[in-house]
Amino acid sequence: MTVTVIKYYTVMRMTWIQALEYKANTVVGLFAVFSGILIEYILWERIYETRGLEVINGFTLDQLIVYIFFGLMVGQLKSSWATSFEMIDCIRSGGLNKYLIRPISFFSYHFSLFMGYNSLFYFSYFTMVILFQIFFPGWAFHNPIQVVGFILFLGLAVFLSYCIYFLMVCSAFWFGEVRVLILAFNLSNRVLAGSIIPLEFFPDYILKIIHITPLPFLVNVPVNIALGNIPISEWSVLFLQGSVWTLIMLIAGHILYKIGIQKYEGYGG
Numbered sequence: 001m002t003v004t005v006i007k008y009y010t011v012m013r014m015t016w017i018q019a020l021e022y023k024a025n026t027v028v029g030l031f032a033v034f035s036g037i038l039i040e041y042i043l044w045e046r047i048y049e050t051r052g053l054e055v056i057n058g059f060t061l062d063q064l065i066v067y068i069f070f071g072l073m074v075g076q077l078k079s080s081w082a083t084s085f086e087m088i089d090c091i092r093s094g095g096l097n098k099y100l101i102r103p104i105s106f107f108s109y110h111f112s113l114f115m116g117y118n119s120l121f122y123f124s125y126f127t128m129v130i131l132f133q134i135f136f137p138g139w140a141f142h143n144p145i146q147v148v149g150f151i152l153f154l155g156l157a158v159f160l161s162y163c164i165y166f167l168m169v170c171s172a173f174w175f176g177e178v179r180v181l182i183l184a185f186n187l188s189n190r191v192l193a194g195s196i197i198p199l200e201f202f203p204d205y206i207l208k209i210i211h212i213t214p215l216p217f218l219v220n221v222p223v224n225i226a227l228g229n230i231p232i233s234e235w236s237v238l239f240l241q242g243s244v245w246t247l248i249m250l251i252a253g254h255i256l257y258k259i260g261i262q263k264y265e266g267y268g269g
Contacts, residue, residue, distance in 0.1 A: 040068045040196070057200045063227075066139050067198055069132070070223040073125050074154060075195035076118075078161035078218055083114040084169050084182045091172040096264065107254070111162055118158075142228045149235055153222040156242045161218055163249035170253060173260030194220030214245035 048054070048061045059067065087110050090096045099106040133141060141147050168185060172178040190196055193215045199207060210216060221238055224230045230238070 036072050037065065037069055041065055044068075057198070059198065059200070062139070064198070066136075067223060067227060068196070070140065070226050071195045071198075071219055073128070074157060074219045074222050075190060075193070076121055077125065077154065078158045079118075079186065080114050080162050080165040083110050083117070084165045085179060086110070086113070087166075087169045088172045088178050088182070091169070091260075091264070092176075100261075107166060107257070110166075114162055115158075140226050140228070145232065146225060146228060149232070150222055150226040152239065153217070153225055153235075153242070156239065156246060157218050157222050160214055160242065160246040160249060163246055163253055164214070167249055167253040167256060170256040170260050173256075173263050189215060189218060193218040194223065214242070214249065217242040217245060 044061060044064055048056065054060060056064070087106075090099075090106075096106065099109065129140075132139070141150070164185070165182065168178065168181050171181065175181075192210055195218075199210060199216060199220045202210065217238075221230070221242070225235070
């Protein structure tokens with residue numbers, strides 16, 4: 001167990017070193033969320049002003065911007081499309097061979113890469129949240145239990161997201177260009193998971209479809225827990241539902257991977 005932990009921690013550490021080789025690029029990426037918030041603020045301010053409204057779908061302008069801040073942050077932390085591209089290249093180019101002959105898991109290795117790269121965002125966003133609480137007290141995390149709940153649901157969202165990406169990556173055993181699928185999912189889930197706007201803004205018939213998918217657990221649920229929009233009494237049921245979805249995606253991904261390995265020919269093309 002200890003050897004396994006050290007092995008995958010070394011992978012994460014290697015990712016930190018590689019990412020920090022280009023410090024300017026890393027710093028710009030860490031604070032790119034501010035540009036998204038600024039654009040959203042200008043857009044929604046004009047909407048509220050031109051329509052002469054103080055509340056839209058239960059959100060004031062300030063509440064909406066706070067939601068968008070946390071939504072963009074969570075959306076960034078659970079995004080795994082870059083790692084997915086590398087996994088697809090391994091399958092298509094024959095690079096998967098090294099995972100078949102070495103004592104290392106293809107799933108766990110790339111999860112370590114994913115966590116290693118995104119952990120840089122964890123440190124910066126943690127600092128942003130602390131500063132947010134100092135300058136805007138009472139807008140989020142009204143009590144310590146919400147911090148614990150947010151961390152739990154954020155961890156669930158991150159692992160669930162990776163499992164979904166892994167499931168799509170495994171289709172590369174049969175299809176030539178899976179990057180399009182990854183990009184389509186990455187773009188669509190920014191909207192349908194609640195990263196750009198709250199799900200409450202969608203019509204009821206679309207919400208019914210979204211709520212029978214794992215999408216709300218990727219962004220909307222963690223953010224609403226941070227903002228205190230979901231009662232504590234509902235957390236256990238939501239966490240169980242999210243865990244079930246995670247287990248389904250995890251098992252489906254590994255089944256597809258095992259089937260794909262049987263079809264895998266071990267050379268690039």
